[in-house]
Amino acid sequence: xxxxLLVAALPGAALAGPAFIPGExxxxxxxxxxxxxxxxxxxxxxxxGDGLPEIFAAGGENPAALFLNASEAPGGALRFVASDLAPIxxxxxxxxxxxxxxxxxDLAVLRVxxxxxxxxxxxxxxxDATADWGLATDDRWTTAFSAxxxxxxxxxxxxxxxxxxxxxxxxxxxxxxxxxxYRPGPEGYGAAKLxxxxxxxxxxxxxxxxxxxxxxLWLSNDRHYYVRGGxxxxxxxxxxxxxxxxxxxxxxxxxxxxxxxxxxxxxGRPEVMLTSMGDQLLRFATExxxxxxxxxxxxxxxxxxxxxxxxxxxxxxAAFGDVDNDGHEDIFIAKGNVDQMPDLAFHDPNNLxxxxxxxxxxxxxxxAGIGTKNRSRGAxxxxxxxxxxxxxxVMNRRAPMELWQNATGDTGHWVAVDPRQTGANSQAxxxxxxxxxxAFSEVQERTVGGGHAGGSAVPMHFGLGAExxxxxxxxxxxxxxxxxxxxxxxxxxxxxxDE
Numbered sequence: 001x002x003x004x005l006l007v008a009a010l011p012g013a014a015l016a017g018p019a020f021i022p023g024e025x026x027x028x029x030x031x032x033x034x035x036x037x038x039x040x041x042x043x044x045x046x047x048x049g050d051g052l053p054e055i056f057a058a059g060g061e062n063p064a065a066l067f068l069n070a071s072e073a074p075g076g077a078l079r080f081v082a083s084d085l086a087p088i089x090x091x092x093x094x095x096x097x098x099x100x101x102x103x104x105x106d107l108a109v110l111r112v113x114x115x116x117x118x119x120x121x122x123x124x125x126x127x128d129a130t131a132d133w134g135l136a137t138d139d140r141w142t143t144a145f146s147a148x149x150x151x152x153x154x155x156x157x158x159x160x161x162x163x164x165x166x167x168x169x170x171x172x173x174x175x176x177x178x179x180x181x182y183r184p185g186p187e188g189y190g191a192a193k194l195x196x197x198x199x200x201x202x203x204x205x206x207x208x209x210x211x212x213x214x215x216x217l218w219l220s221n222d223r224h225y226y227v228r229g230g231x232x233x234x235x236x237x238x239x240x241x242x243x244x245x246x247x248x249x250x251x252x253x254x255x256x257x258x259x260x261x262x263x264x265x266x267x268g269r270p271e272v273m274l275t276s277m278g279d280q281l282l283r284f285a286t287e288x289x290x291x292x293x294x295x296x297x298x299x300x301x302x303x304x305x306x307x308x309x310x311x312x313x314x315x316x317x318a319a320f321g322d323v324d325n326d327g328h329e330d331i332f333i334a335k336g337n338v339d340q341m342p343d344l345a346f347h348d349p350n351n352l353x354x355x356x357x358x359x360x361x362x363x364x365x366x367x368a369g370i371g372t373k374n375r376s377r378g379a380x381x382x383x384x385x386x387x388x389x390x391x392x393x394v395m396n397r398r399a400p401m402e403l404w405q406n407a408t409g410d411t412g413h414w415v416a417v418d419p420r421q422t423g424a425n426s427q428a429x430x431x432x433x434x435x436x437x438x439a440f441s442e443v444q445e446r447t448v449g450g451g452h453a454g455g456s457a458v459p460m461h462f463g464l465g466a467e468x469x470x471x472x473x474x475x476x477x478x479x480x481x482x483x484x485x486x487x488x489x490x491x492x493x494x495x496x497x498d499e
Contacts, residue, residue: 016165023078023403032060041093041454064091073389093453134188146449148206161201199230205411205450220256248289258452262320275315317452322463325412328355336375414493416459430477437467
């Protein structure tokens with residue numbers, strides 16, 4: 001296993017501050033009643049085959065939308081146009097993954113009502129494959145999703161996180177629904193295994209949190225509805241149990257909204273960013289469990305930074321990414337009041353926490369131009385025009401979706417790596433990409449899930465700062481690894497297994 005270096009050891013001078021400018025996209029609004037106070041996710045993935053990602057956007061009571069990328073690459077102005085996607089209503093969010101391993105990305109669509117599995121076809125055409133793939137759906141309120149390939153399986157294990165049981169006459173408080181785990185069988189998915197108790201998850205993520213070669217499922221749960229008795233959960237599929245205190249799992253209770261994971265501190269295990277009402281929790285992996293970073297880290301983002309509203313913030317989607325390619329991971333957090341909660345900030349600008357050489361973070365959302373005060377929900381941080389800079393799309397509730405082009409100057413070098421496999425699990429979900437360049441090294445895991453109601457399937461992005469001789473190694477999901485190999489600087493590289 002590659003041992004990453006401390007971030008503080010990175011060479012190179014600090015780069016200019018981040019800057020974003022608006023891109024062009026048709027108006028789209030996530031709207032609806034109380035069942036759509038949460039959700040509003042976006043899925044970012046390339047369904048046209050031109051190397052530029054498209055955007056699938058939830059609509060709530062409005063129809064969901066698929067926007068096709070019409071930007072001129074590399075580095076052209078961001079421009080998206082509407083597709084002729086058939087109307088789908090009551091969509092909370094969506095996640096892209098290649099479910100049937102045919103080389104085209106499909107969509108797991110989360111709804112208030114029966115969920116859908118859409119099979120991807122040529123030219124961004126999608127067909128409903130829910131019944132063909134044997135997914136037994138029912139009338140739940142699904143707000144979270146994640147997937148992993150368990151050893152020996154050709155199809156992914158799918159996890160759906162369900163929020164409040166809308167049919168419980170004693171609800172909505174303390175009426176959290178059960179969650180569902182679907183494992184593939186000889187004739188499709190069949191009946192779900194119920195993960196009970198459920199504590200109203202708004203984000204779940206399969207990841208190899210302990211670097212043991214198997215993914216566990218983190219469930220981030222909303223205390224607003226479980227009220228008491230609930231906590232953040234970790235489910236271990238191969239042992240069919242939730243972890244407890246004997247495993248080093250502490251029972252943290254928060255208003256959990258979103259999850260993001262990235263290894264930040266040289267121990268080879270991913271840290272986790274948990275969004276919430278009030279403090280956002282950056283938690284560092286330890287030998288036995290997790291510890292929460294202190295206020296001095298600069299990552300709590302607990303109140304609006306522009307002093308326009310002194311009440312606590314409400315965080316939703318979180319995403320790691322190196323916005324200025326200086327070799328330090330940054331964090332984007334979408335913010336916004338649930339609706340009219342009087343004890344929480346109404347004017348709550350989105351955060352852009354810029355990573356520093358000492359491992360701390362400094363707020364730059366206002367400076368960067370993305371600190372809008374809509375009720376933001378889902379988001380994605382991804383290179384949308386092939387120039388090596390991470391752009392931003394933000395979904396808002398009852399306000400138009402935002403598209404932001406990264407126009408930061410004096411950025412560092414970068415590399416993007418896209419691991420692929422022939423046969424099952426074409427996107428190599430569960431693989432680790434290790435990168436080294438001079439004194440710099442970093443490790444990232446390819447996962448499906450997390451965020452808030454949406455995720456991305458794009459090449460894995462690494463900012464390098466001033467380093468200019470990158471090499472990568474891929475540790476495949478079964479634990480085998482490639483040799484170290486040089487990859488082009490300031491370019492995206494596909495690494496296909498057995499080639």
